[in-house]
Amino acid sequence: MQSHYLPLVRSQTPLVHCMTNLVVTNFSANGLLALGASPFMSVTPEEIAEIQNFAQALLINIGTINETDAKAMLIAGKAANKAGVPVVLDPVGVGATAFRQKIIKQLLAEINFAVIRGNAAEIAFLAGINWQGKGVDAVTGGDAADLSRLAKTVAQKYRCITALSGEIDFISDGKNVRQIQNGTQLFRKVTGSGCLLGAVIGAFLGVAQPADYFAASIEACAVYAVAGELAARDLSRETGTFAINFINRLGTIDALQLADKARISEI
Ligand SMILES: Nc1ncnc2c1ncn2[C@@H]1O[C@H](COP(=O)(O)OP(=O)(O)OP(=O)(O)O)[C@@H](O)[C@H]1O
Ligand SMILES: Cc1ncsc1CCO
Ligand SMILES: [Mg+2]
Incomplete structure (x- = not known):
């Protein structure tokens, strides 16, 4: 594929405001810096609305959610919508507990998300389908047609782009679906x-026009999966090195x- 947004990320250094979980905050900030974007990690209620005045994207990730952070996310998401800042949702482990389900319902009702990114279990839950999931990790299963349909259903339901990640990534705008057959098992x-993929999608949206969010999301997922594939060369089980x-x-x-390695097709 042609790189269109990757050079823009590197030249424009979009600021991605990440309201993310305690496990991945440092990894996500370092990943964004490596890519060429600028991370800002804050869940502080006193400043999260103000940040939308200068952020290029907002990520909302419920991985270690509590009531205080959920309230802050609602305020930040609404401020981002008002300011025209694209918002990415990562509904981590949404099927796992009643609390997460309550929070996600509120977020989806009150915020317009540009992109929802999740694994198969999370996207299936949002589609209203019972899928095998355990905690925050996806359990593999389902054929490509099923997964493609899930991505499309959620995109239609919430009028956004959906990025369903896994062995194959499926990205949909509600009409079209692209599959990306790159990556490595080591990601798991x-x-x-x-x-981090959710944050990277935010960086790509931050340099794109709203009409191009589908294209920007596809390129973000491809860059990410191909980078993973290259990183895994000559490794088998060395997950720290990976x-x-x-x-x-x-x-x-x-x-x-990217042109050499990305395997992207319509489905
Ligand atoms: N079996 C696999 N083979 C190739 N690539 C994979 C595989 N599983 C996941 N990936 C890639 O890993 C990246 C992260 O997606 P994944 O579906 O693992 O996210 P996740 O389950 O939400 O992870 P986490 O919750 O730990 O952040 C994506 O780029 C995806 O393409
Ligand atoms: C392991 C884990 N637990 C809650 S969030 C998180 C990071 C991966 O989603
Ligand atoms: Mg996840």
């Missing part, structure tokens, strides 16, 4: 692989590598 052994290699690859991946 690094916590926050999905969470995490470091991956951060390095986010910084060095270029247009040629």
Whole structure:
């Protein structure tokens, strides 16, 4: 594929305001910095509305959610909508507990999300389908047609782009679906692989026009999965090395590598 948004991320350094979970905050900030974006990690109620005046994107991730953070996320999301800042939702483990379900329902009712990114279990839950999920990790299963339909259903239901990640990523705008057949199994052994992807999608939206959010999301997922594939070369079970290699690859991946490696098709 052609890189269109990756060079813009590197030249414009979009500020991505991440309201994310305690597990992945540092990894996400380092991943954004490596890519060329600018992270701002804050859940502080006193400042989260103000940040929308200068942020290029907002990420809302419910991985370690509590009542206080949920209130702050509602305020930030509404302020972002008002300011025209694109908002990405990562509904981490939404099917796992009643509390998460309550929070997600409120967030989806009061905020317009540009992109919802989740694994198959999370997107299936939002589609209203009972899928195998356990805690915050997806359990694999389902054929490509099923997963593609899930992504499309959620995109239609919430009038947004959906990015369903896994062995194959499915990105939908509610009409079209693209599948990306890149990545590595090692991603599953690094916590926050999905969470950082949500932040990276935010960086790509931050340099795109709203009409191009589908294209920007596809490129974000492709850059991410190809960087992972390159990072995994010559590794089998060295998951710590992979995490470091991956951060390095986010910084060095270029247009040629993307054109050479990305396997993107319509489904
Ligand atoms: N089996 C696999 N083979 C290739 N790539 C994979 C595989 N599983 C996940 N990925 C890639 O890993 C990245 C993260 O997606 P994943 O679905 O693992 O997120 P997640 O389950 O939300 O992770 P987390 O909750 O730990 O942050 C995506 O780029 C995806 O393409
Ligand atoms: C492991 C874990 N637990 C809550 S959030 C999180 C990070 C991956 O989503
Ligand atoms: Mg996740």
